[in-house]
Amino acid sequence: MxxxxxxxxxxxxxxxxxxxxxxxxxxxxxxxxxxxxxxxxxxxxxxxxxxxxxxxxxxxxxxxxxxxxxxxxxxxxxxxxxxxxxxxxxxxxxxxxxxxxxxxxxxxxxxxxxxxxxxxxxxxxxxxxxxxxxxxxxxxxxxxxxxxxxxxxxxxxxxxxxxxxxxxxxxxxxxxxxxxxxxxxxxENLRISLTNERQMLANELHDSLAQTMAYMKMRLPLLRDAVANRDEARSNKYVNDLGQALDSAYAELRELLTQFRNRMDPRGLLPALYDIVGNFYDKTGITIDFINHAPDINLSPDQEVQVYHIVREALNNVSKHSRANHVSLAVEIRQSRYVISVEDNGIGITGKVNTDSGMHLGLNIMRERAKHLNAEVTVTPGDKAGTRVTLSFPVSAGHREDSL
Structure with a gap:
């Protein structure tokens, strides 16, 4: 040669x-x-x-x-x-x-x-x-x-x-x-980025799909026991539970694939949130308002990604569980903390958080992500009706509320 x-x-x-x-x-x-x-x-x-x-x-x-x-x-x-x-x-x-x-x-x-x-x-x-x-x-x-x-x-x-x-x-x-x-x-930076991307995918699988699979695994022995005892009522209940969990797992997998095909807008968090808002009605039929009182959000890229996915998950729960026809997304700064809220006019949270597996899993996903922000996620009734999900975390050093 x-x-x-x-x-x-x-x-x-x-x-x-x-x-x-x-x-x-x-x-x-x-x-x-x-x-x-x-x-x-x-x-x-x-x-x-x-x-x-x-x-x-x-x-x-x-x-x-x-x-x-x-x-x-x-x-x-x-x-x-x-x-x-x-x-x-x-x-x-x-x-x-x-x-x-x-x-x-x-x-x-x-x-x-x-x-x-x-x-x-x-x-x-x-x-x-x-x-x-x-x-x-x-x-x-x-x-x-x-x-x-x-x-x-x-x-x-x-x-x-x-x-x-x-x-x-x-x-x-x-x-x-x-x-x-x-x-x-x-x-080296490219290798680090690829490693972080793979870790993020692993976290996504753990925080959503893996939890649903774990729920199904716990239900399966109960189903076997009911079948062995010829308990038709319990058998039907657990079969329905597994069917719902399987549907949820499939939906979560499709959502994960969508998220990783359509990554967050590289321009930053605010353009990404505007993009979510712009597409939300077409995807769900639910009208949405975006109220932004913090136009200069000062976050690291990793923090922006976590906030972005928490907001996505909150809106995803609205579309799946709330039966709402309107939702508002608000971003503001209160007492040196960022406060991001998603409030709908749906059926509210009565018995919902503790009994609905899909809603419960969504909250677990948001709270797991919130740990990376030193943040809190709370679920409360809305001002008039429906549900409000609030994400709150400290403003980074050097960014002052009165500068906005």
Whole structure:
């Protein structure tokens, strides 16, 4: 397999050739181009490749390569190459981090160059080193004292790289090292986000579907006992209980799938609540008012998610159990606490909270989520009729009621 790694040469406008044939690039222009690329280039390998051609021409090298440190810290992985023979390229895809001049640069955290190419020759078993290539320069990519990769320049002469060019290489390596570190942090944040998303799904299953399944599991032995004793009345009761629980579990599963397909609005809690309100009547036939007296809700993303799902669950209970034709959602601040209430004009809570399994499960879900907010969920009669569900939790430090 002799496929070369793709390379993009540096823009010709950034390169000037002197009368003596030496390539010189104004330092500020190169660094400005790198800085601009850090914010606009999402492909790190492409970014590193782009400046490989610049560094090769700047040093007057015949070939070059750019490598990044592998996750285990033991090897340097080839990202891009320019001018290397295919046979050499195949052997250069992964090299030990302590190998030859690259190892010297990694240990010293500074650019190194060497005419001792024995390690390169032995590793590749190719005559390129010592014949076509007489000197190798290794410029480490580093950030805050960490070595993250290396640029290699392969020279056809044994003349050292000029000092001013070496200094520019150091600046380039620091800027590109920052890009490597930012990419690493981005990957870590993505892993954390995925882990949190999976944990959230596990919590959703535990807080809703698992509780319904547990209820069914407790009813099943009672049904068996009733059947064994030929108690038709009890048998019918437990069969009905299991049927209702199964219907509830199926509905909860569909609701969970809907929630995870339609995640909370990434703009934040208030746009997400407006979205719920906008769709509520079409889904339920129940009219809804949204009264917001706290337009500057100051919550962390995790807190916003918890509040969002508590409100969804409260409105879900209204649609399932209240027999209401109107509901109001209110958000306000009282005595340094956020107070979010959902009030309907339905049949009220007489005997409902304690006897209706669906309503009881919904409240358990809300109260479980409220623990993450240091919050309270209360269920009381409405002002005139129906039911009011209230979520109350402290306003975060630095957010004052009189600022609204």
């Amino acid at each position: 002799n496929q070369e790694v793709g390379v993009q040469a540096a823009p010709s406008s950034a390169i000037k050739t002197s009368a003596h044939g030496t390539y010189k690039i104004p330092a500020l222009r190169v660094l400005s181009e790198i800085t601009s690329s850090l914010s606009s280039d999402n492909n790190l390998d492409s970014l590193l490749e782009r400046f490989l051609g610049t560094m090769v021409k700047l040093a007057g090298a015949d070939a070059g390569a750019v490598r990044v440190l592998t996750a285990d810290g033991l090897y340097l992985r080839l990202v891009g190459a320019l001018g290397l023979p295919p046979e050499v390229l195949e052997q250069e895809r992964y090299i030990p981090v302590d190998c030859g001049v690259c190892g010297e640069a990694a240990r010293a955290h500074t650019a190194h160059n060497s005419t001792d190419l024995k390690a390169c020759e032995e590793r590749t078993a190719h005559g390129y080193f010592g014949k076509q290539c007489l000197r190798v320069v290794a410029v480490p990519l580093r950030y805050q004292g960490k070595m993250l990769g290396v640029y290699n320049l392969f020279m056809a002469t044994d003349s050292p790289v000029p000092e001013d060019v070496s200094l520019l290489f150091q600046s380039i390596s620091e800027h590109l090292g920052m890009a490597l570190e930012n990419a690493r942090l981005t990957r």
